[in-house]
Amino acid sequence: MSLRHAVLGLLTNRPASGYDLMKLFETSLAHVWSATQSQVYGELGKLADGGLVEVSAEGPRGRKEYAITEAGRSELHRWLTEVEPVRTRRSDSLLRVFFLGELTRVEAKTYLLTEAERSAQQLAGLKEAESAIDWGDDPISVHGRLALEYGKRLSAMHEEWARWAAEQLAP
Amino acid sequence: MSLRHAVLGLLTNRPASGYDLMKLFETSLAHVWSATQSQVYGELGKLADGGLVEVSAEGPRGRKEYAITEAGRSELHRWLTEVEPVRTRRSDSLLRVFFLGELTRVEAKTYLLTEAERSAQQLAGLKEAESAIDWGDDPISVHGRLALEYGKRLSAMHEEWARWAAEQLAP
DNA sequence: CAACTCATGTAAATGGTTACATGATTCG
């Protein structure tokens, strides 16, 4: 149930509409938590029903801006401090590695080297984002930078591993 | 739809019952792809309906052993070579990092250092598994070792990052 | 005024989790 806490967390920074939140999911939270438009609007409705957020302003085109309530903030705190993070690891790209024996050596190597290449590109993208983003000093920017560093380290590790793995395949 | 390919992939090694597959998901594929008992039995039924697997033997207690068919093998090959891996990254523990500003410095540091500790333990667990496992020379063991190395590198990276991040928090 | 962006919502389908339900065989 992290979607609901992602929404609550984003709203701690400033009030936002469903549309605004969508953009945050696509930018700041890309690589960390994805959400679709229907999920966001649906969750905002449920959070409002539960009193964890409230409509703080209405704008043109039916825009509804939501703000987190005290109850919402307290629920977020409870989640952060008392709920064990869910670690359901699922990696499509790593699952495939188990079954590389079904491929020829060339196909398997191609798979791993493509993985390496993609990681390298991802790392480049993250570095570019890092310098392009106008980092604020709000809490989410500060901690978002920690997460971005994680992404950089992960991409680098992934690339190195994939190149290593490609070399392990019998020649 | 990787569950179905995970099942097909496991069956390339040898025929297996739903019960056998469950154990494989809990051991070899733990950390890579998780599946529940209902999923496995359900998927085996659908795969059999589609002709991608077939019942190859029946045993005591209603045991049904499934084997992959030629159609199944070809579908697995298609998935490995033609289908782009799905990368929907979702990490509960990293999502929390964005919202550490809601916590006190002590709480936030505790969170990160607990993450570091868990990663260290995970690395230890993987190293132990590595030496305890009776590695066969079947293709899944060979490639499973590559995946295990990935897990080791990931745990080590995660631990280092979490310790680094804890130090970045304003003193 | 056309194209684009902003903006919200619902419906159907799929994928995944939890809980329920049952029973046979083996091992100590």
Place this chain on the structure above:
DNA sequence: CGAATCATGTAACCATTTACATGAGTTG
């Protein structure tokens, strides 16, 4: 003979994705 393990399945619920549906305001 009791406990553990082997073995299969269904039902209800929750989370996620994809597709549909609509329209207001802004910008060139």
